[in-house]
Amino acid sequence: MHTNSQSRFWRLLLTYAVLIGITVVIIYPLAWTVGASFNPGNSLVSTSLIPKHPTFAHYVALTKTSATFYYFRWFANSIKISVATMILSVIFVSMTAYAFSRFKFVGRKNGLTVFLLLQMIPQFSALIAIFVLAQMMGMVNSHLLLILIYTGGQIPMSTYLMKGYFDSIPRDLDESARIDGAGNTRIFLKILMPLARPMLAVVAMNGFTGPLGDFAISSVILRNPKAYTLPIGLYNLITDKMGASYTTFAAGAILISVPVAIVFLMLQRNFVTGLTAGGTKG
Template sequence: MKEHSMHRNKVIRLGITYFILILMTLIVLYPLAWTVGASFNPGNSLVSTTLIPKNPTFAHYIALTQTTATFHYFSWFWNSIKISIATMVLSVIFVSMTAYAFSRFHFVGRKNGLTMFLLLQMIPQFSALIAIFVLAQMLGLVNSHLLLILIYTGGQIPMSTYLMKGYFDSIPQDLDESARIDGASNTRIFLQILMPLARPMVAVVAMNGFTGPLGDFAISSVILRDPKAYTLPIGLYNLITEKMGASYTTFAAGAILISVPVAIVFLMLQRNFVTGLTEGGTKG
């Protein structure tokens, strides 16, 4: 009787777990399905849009290839990808080095530096928009993608450094000492020992560095004023705010295409995520 009751409770818990997972999956996929459906629906309005188009068309995807004085979709696409890749690479480099210094070395201001990183996360980015615009004007970097890359990279450093430092702290320092006995320098220890072991966290930092710029509108809209220099968030936003000619279905098509690079990057990094989870489970 007791075993039957335990089995029933296990089945109930398992059923509740699957119900929650299915519900969360539907919540995530439903808006995506509507976006995909809208991108194939004829017309420009969402009023007549259906989840499954009755007369599907590729007209909105074809419209993305057309260039006008204010519409440069693939230029915006390339600008976003270029900024995201550069931010991802620089974020991984600077965050890794900063986290290594905070994790393995003791220096004056170390504790205060970590506290400052935490405090910086409490300040919303949009609160610095005026300062960023003034800085861009002073440096002559309005419409500059380089300034955006530096801002995005700087924004990634505080919290990502704190997260990666915690991961480095979980790696035994005995490995460092053993390598030093064999004559390894700090640089070699960092590159050949810590970085390979920290691949899961490196993948997280890389993913955040890539996806962050793709979703930013506030900072990029302050710096970028030339339509050809826009990133996708600005260009697509302007596409649906035009009083005459707003096209929500073309917006949906453009949004679907930008999700392709994100999916590719995630698939490239997925192995590191899975490896980190399995290694963590093995160690535990």
């Protein structure tokens, strides 16, 4: 009995040690970024975790525009692309996953295999093809093209995951609904979609955060400074040979985390929703 108590104690201690270590690894860089955004000057050399003379000058600098700097326009561009990608990803992924989960058709198994294999191809391998496509279609500097590319990139893996989630929902619910006269569309919208809210929240979150962190694809398509997204604009801010500002970059990076936090809080409840929540017939 004493041995079991000791073993449990050491397991709990190891668990908490790992959790604390992971928390420090996540929070420490974020704390430095926040500190840098309030430090005076433009260099990271003289910055400290807790600024001795904090200033909001870098946040004020974000409101100013020039021929190559449009922070809040970039902010709006990124949010517009991310929201559109999130909505389209949820729509297309859910419909595709429903088809693969509930219907049998020629190429179904091979289609899932192709979806899985597509995830093994790195994004940068298609950059030349994407740029040529953008030029041929006259869609250089087009946010619409970016939205379509991001949405298409979300579909394979998200479909694979959501299809597995749909498979875990008992088919008896479908059969009961069909006895009551429900068609495939009604079963999809009224039964499967409410039960799949946890996975829908994951797809929505991935669809929103993916474009916010992308630099490679957006930098190939977007060439006009006014059409930039935040990753491109902020990258150019710290590579400017005439006036690189890492502290202003930190301020801009902190602000873009606000909508991410808001979306996460909105979807948080759905992450822990039970599989059969709302499954009773009303």
